Amino acid sequence: MAGIDLKNVTKIYGNAVVAVDDVSLEIKDGEFMIFLGPSGCGKSTTLRMIGGLESISKGDLLIDGRRMNDVDPAQRDIAIVFQNYALYPHMTVAGNLGFGLKLRGVDRGEIDRRIRAISEMLDIGPLLERKPAQLSGGQRQRVALGRALVREPKAFLLDEPLSNLDAKLRAAMRTELIKLHQKVGTTIIHVTHDQIEAMTMGQRICIMKDGRIVQVGAPLDVYRNPVNTFVAGFLASPPMNLVPGRLDGQIGLDAVTGLAALPIPEALRPGYASHAEKSVTVGLRPEDFHLLPLAGRSAPVSVTAVAIELLGPEVILVAELGGTGGPEIQARMPRDFLARPGETLTLHYDLTQIHLFDPATGNVLVRPRIA
Template structure:
């Protein structure tokens, strides 16, 4: 069993600055968990506390039901893969893979069998006699993963292992890691600041900010129901459009108003949002919920001025402004054939079934029923 539980775990340094504050998280046995957040949010520090590379200032850590606060890193049966690969440059690939097993005084025949099996699994068998300097970045990363795999640990902790790779290699390694997890069934914690990695790899995402856990959930649940404006603006590229607005009531109908923007709130959300009538709100809508054509009769018209057009091959991201809204450019993710002149006025259509409202004081999402 390699379920990992953090109970009120904190990390404070000598200057009393809290790098991690009061983290409560249960990572299930065999789960692929992503720690996601901007630089300095505490995700790597949390990972290092689980590994035993940082002391825990407060709270308790359990691995497989056993309290681990005072257990040495080598006795936790956990493997760590670092961003820098951390390979021994004077050793061959085979020697790097075997090093940990030799330190644990495993029999030579067992070491050779494990190195052969893991190198075949990762496709690095032909590099066993090379040294790290003779390998590409992707090959070095595979060796770093292999050195962790060969120990057959209870859990793998990956600290931004793909960040040094180019875009194509990152995509390839994402797929390899997912396949590896399915094959091994081991617990994996993967630290990243890359939203694509988080959405495509993890079974659950733990989003952190300023040393605290902000939201934990399945990738699509977090994406569609962000807990606050930070999650809404951080998870996805382009991020959710967030517009300072006001909620206006006219009889049974509610409207979101901001400058020239005036959109009718779906009937399903009226009761949930009615408490904010005549109050400021933050209106949120994803870029993919703004469309070039009205495919559904309840999609509402949005008139906007074209600010920029980002042609990405598979899609076009339209950046636009709305009269009377000075501090927000709005992004729409449109089909690859969409074209418009910069500065022109365009009519688009918004699917308000996917709208979000946030409280401007707390920045928390206003709970809503499913449409």
């Protein structure tokens, strides 16, 4: 296993295009780290620099404390699984699994032992004599993972390995990767743009934007305490509702957006008081709207239904906050919820979960953390 340390790492293409900008990150030995962000944010480039497939323009990469900037990829003892699987089409599954070991001069008996162990772990034993063209997408993905596992490397780098799978298989493979990490305990860095993968798989999430790290933390901590509107609007589906408003301090302290006024809980007022009478961006999670009041911690708010999305386990209500003409928001409702477009409803918002952001910078307004 390996600890991986990025120190002020930068990648510049053609002396002009900065793909990764001064990234510093410590990945612990045995950790499951997620790189999350939209296309073009630098997450795959960062992964490729760790693997040695991209050169580092500035900064240092350390693996187990050793500087690796100029070390050949084959000498880093890191296995990479790509989005397109990259299996050799003319080889059988067994041939694909053992090819890298054969090149390294590993004894034939040891190669066979590792192939048997990995094929049993990934349930691909019956496929060993097939070629990639005879496999489904999920089977190819298992073989690609097996080819990485059979090397017993210090770390695994996974570059969006589930993106080509259908929704059901993607969910199953998420579980398999979690179980795999629990078994082998090896450092894993997983690149994805999928928020569900990030929330369910990683021990920590590193969120990137425009080549820079925006926030790093445990999934629930990042979810509950986003540092800015980018994180708040990117993590989770549906994401946090971000609506324009202001802090009204004439009587108490209210977050006012359109015709809706949400009283700031007393525990949060000290953190927000200095922003009274200023514009803010109000952050409201969809799951914090309720049909019934919550004792001592919610406020009623009128909404006008625009549409509903029936998802089976839940219903997503799209509505105008504060009534017709108000900013559009999404709210998670129970599975049996129904509303007609144009219907006026009263929802109850959990005030303890309100977030306020500076509309100029997008940064969160710091507040005490409450349950």
